Amino acid sequence: MAINDDDDFLRAAIDEAEIPALLPALAQLTGDLSLLRDDLRPDPTDRFSPQGALGDEQLAAARELALRTLADWRDRGCPTAPKFADGQVRRLIEFTTSGALDDYLPLLVEELAHDGDPGRPDWTKAELAADAPLHVVIIGAGMSGLAAAHRLRQAGVPFEILEKNADVGGTWLENTYPGCRVDVTNHLYSFSFTGNHDWPGHFSTQRALLDYFRDFADEQDLKRHIRFGTEVVAAEYVEAEHCWELEVRDAGGSRRLRAQAVISAVGQLNRPSYPKISGLADFAGPSFHSARWDHDVDLTGKRVAVIGTGASAVQFVPIIAEQAAEVHLFQRTPPWLVPTPDYHDPVPSGLRWLLRNVPHYARWYRFWLFCRSAEGVLPAVAVDPDWAGDPRSVSARNEELRQLLVAYLEMSLPDDPELVRKITPQYPPAAKRMLRDNGTWPATLRQEDVHLVTEPIQEVTATGVRTTDGRQHDADVLILATGFQASNFLTPMRVTGRDGVDLHRRWGGDARAYLGITVPGFPNFFMIYGPNTNIVVNGSIIFFSECAVNYIVGCLRLLLERGSAALECRAEVHDGFNADVDRANLLMSWGKSTVHSWYKNEHGRVAQNWPFSLMEYWKRTKRPDPADFLLRGGGSE
Structure with missing residues (x-):
């Protein structure tokens, strides 16, 4: 593989790179382990900070180092990468993980798959028992x-x-x-x-x-x-x-x-789960489960009732709200939202170029993502039997996570404390499925034509949904976002x-x-x-x-x-x-x-x-x- 692009192009691509993956990839590409500088080590355990929690000065230094290395490799005619011994690969892994995942080393070596497909069976039926x-x-x-x-x-x-x-x-x-x-x-x-x-x-x-x-x-x-x-x-x-x-x-x-x-x-x-709600079969208009979406139903200008605020609803409601005249959204239990700014973002062109053109980078990029998610927030959702703090959490770390997630909701809806109250879960983080959000869900709930209903449903009628407070919420279309069996x-x-x-x-x-x-x-x-x-x-x-x-x-x-x-x-x-x-x-x-x-x-x-x-x-x-x-x-x- 040859690279002929100029320095300005390389610099623009590197600006979009995940530096914790790029440095070990370049070290493996060139055989230069001096790229693995102690002052540029990422922290894979910090899941909420970009670029492995590297600061601006560290990122600037790392990008300049990466540019010099990649440009030099280009100028030398893009020579074939040297063969790395297992010990050298382990050093690359230890740099990427900062030693935080040392116990994972055998798994990480396999996950990196630097030497082919380690999961491939090393036997065949013909060899063991052909007949x-x-x-x-x-x-x-x-x-x-x-x-x-x-x-x-x-x-x-x-x-x-x-x-x-x-x-x-x-x-x-x-x-x-x-x-x-x-x-x-x-x-x-x-x-x-x-x-x-x-x-x-x-x-x-x-x-x-x-x-x-x-x-x-x-x-x-x-x-x-x-x-x-x-x-x-x-x-x-x-x-x-x-x-x-x-x-x-x-x-x-x-x-x-x-x-x-x-x-x-x-x-x-x-297998879709259908709720046991009185009168569900009596609804006169189109009705379907989100997992069996009826694309023949045009929602344009319609009044739509959506039962459920789980993963599917959080994804489709913002889109149908742009088409429907009105959306009534019936919530039993709100989900925790995990801030994910790039949730809807395309992969930048520079990053895609690096993945396609720089040897080893694609594997190290995937490996870096694996390192960041290997434990995830698992330690933060474990129960501390001696926890005597807020009953909406199960440990001190879980409470820290809860406060971070609450702060995200408050930041997303700074002028609407009542809506924040309605969508703030009263249970510990991870007790139910947590959902990714880039601000779209809170913004959708603020729309004038979207009505979040938190009163329990009493029954479905021919013309809509009646809640236990006696209110009738008229609808032309009923969508069940009620999950699976x-x-x-x-x-x-x-x-x-x-x-x-x-x-x-x-x-x-x-x-x-x-x-x-x-x-x-x-x-x-x-x-x-x-x-x-x-x-x-x-x-x-x-x-x-x-x-x-x-x-x-x-x-x-x-x-x-x-x-x-x-x-x-x-x-x-x-x-x-x-x-x-x-x-x-x-x-x-x-x-x-x-x-x-x-x-x-x-x-x-x-x-x-x-x-x-x-x-x-x-x-x-x-x-x-x-x-x-x-x-x-x-x-x-």
């Missing part, structure tokens, strides 16, 4: 299903994907409401093994994400393995033959097929394991799995993004899905190495793990608080969230421990 029967069915062609397919193909394991929709993308195919976008920066919300340096925005829209997954499926030639328009109705384990029999439904009707292993990649947020894992699919045990009956509305992946009594059945694998204040869910895929592929390897036909998690391992998770979740903001949240199931247990660090999940899923499983069939019996 062993092993066909895998993946349910779902969303992000997790595609990741699983990619790794299985690398390992030479035969597979097919069953997808109920007509295309890949999962939630990014189904959710098409106006303003839909991701809330994790896209250079991190992407596969580690196939990055994208040309994201249009820092937090890209639904369409950009859908295009990313479509392109990945095309580039990896995965679509030929997918049966589109095919929904799995039921899966039953045939114990005598150590295989799964699936009942599927497609345009041709119902049929059955068999597989030695099943991977469910249906996710948690794929997150706790109803695997529904509506029936899953029957050994001895005819129905998984949903066993769970009884309280889904549990070992590592969120496997359940005793259900051999060779695996889940990605299963119970207690949701992360809310740190990292990217794609990281978790990749960890789960790595573990599942490791389980399949174990089957082939041992000559076994079936692998089943031991009950005591499963139960001990879930006891640890439950104890830890009670020591987090979302476990201690009594506020209503989709993090909790109908029993009041936190069935969604992972209460530990990213490092903990990475270590636990690095490779399966044979002692955790019962192996049956083949050479195991």
